[in-house]
Amino acid sequence: MKKLILFSMVLFIVLSACKSQEGLPMGSDPYDSRLMDQDRIIGELFEEISSLDSQLQNLENENSMDVEQMNLLKSEREFLKGQLNRITGNYESLSQMVEDKQALMDQALLEIRSDLAEEIERGEVDIFTYNGMVILHIKNTILFQPNQADIREENKEVLMNIASIFKYFPDKIIRVEGHTATGPDTVQYPTSWELGAARAVNVTRYFQEQAGIEPQRLVAVSFGEWRPVSSNDTAENRAKNRRIEIVILNRPLYQWQELNLGE
Numbered sequence: 001m002k003k004l005i006l007f008s009m010v011l012f013i014v015l016s017a018c019k020s021q022e023g024l025p026m027g028s029d030p031y032d033s034r035l036m037d038q039d040r041i042i043g044e045l046f047e048e049i050s051s052l053d054s055q056l057q058n059l060e061n062e063n064s065m066d067v068e069q070m071n072l073l074k075s076e077r078e079f080l081k082g083q084l085n086r087i088t089g090n091y092e093s094l095s096q097m098v099e100d101k102q103a104l105m106d107q108a109l110l111e112i113r114s115d116l117a118e119e120i121e122r123g124e125v126d127i128f129t130y131n132g133m134v135i136l137h138i139k140n141t142i143l144f145q146p147n148q149a150d151i152r153e154e155n156k157e158v159l160m161n162i163a164s165i166f167k168y169f170p171d172k173i174i175r176v177e178g179h180t181a182t183g184p185d186t187v188q189y190p191t192s193w194e195l196g197a198a199r200a201v202n203v204t205r206y207f208q209e210q211a212g213i214e215p216q217r218l219v220a221v222s223f224g225e226w227r228p229v230s231s232n233d234t235a236e237n238r239a240k241n242r243r244i245e246i247v248i249l250n251r252p253l254y255q256w257q258e259l260n261l262g263e
Contacts, residue, residue: 192224
């Protein structure tokens with residue numbers, strides 16, 4: 001009876017784990033999470049099968065006549081081996097998907113750097129990736145006057161060039177972040193929150209109204225002065241902190257309909 005209960009528990013755990021894997025949204029970060037989870041499940045199944053093999057070996061060594069117990073252990077072992085084979089197959093398939101996705105990302109980044117070669121060469125834009133995200137760092141000096149949020153007319157072409165790269169990621173969210181060095185302390189922008197927000201919103205509106213980017217893909221965020229990339233002890237370092245960052249994110253993170261919250 002104890003073995004029957006154990007068998008039922010293992011069945012429930014394995015099926016629940018497999019179901020949770022199938023329900024994860026597809027995208028950059030979930031791929032890595034799914035691989036880690038499946039790797040863990042595979043390890044646990046190996047341990048359980050090894051334990052069952054040991055128990056069966058002990059029964060055979062003892063010349064046990066408990067046929068029912070031996071048959072139950074054998075059935076449990078065969079079930080777990082079947083699950084192990086299925087999950088291992090899923091793991092290999094998912095690993096290939098990750099490799100293919102990374103190859104596409106690498107190709108897209110090559111083309112992006114080619115499209116923005118002039119801006120990168122002038123030091124106006126920098127591009128890097130982090131945890132499956134593409135991040136564009138844009139110097140504030142080419143977009144805004146000090147303590148102002150209106151985009152410089154003469155440099156709007158830089159934003160249009162940046163908007164052209166969004167075609168490489170048609171299914172992803174574009175988050176525009178406003179970062180400042182310190183608070184402007186003006187009537188219009190009493191703190192860095194307002195200034196960072198105004199700049200992020202104006203860039204976001206430009207992408208929608210002038211570049212034709214779908215508004216459902218756009219998010220405007222202000223971090224004010226609270227996420228510096230350098231100290232504010234020199235003019236050069238303060239200039240590094242004054243920036244717009246455009247983060248290309250996974251669309252499922254913002255599709256609240258997929259959370260199945262109900263009415």
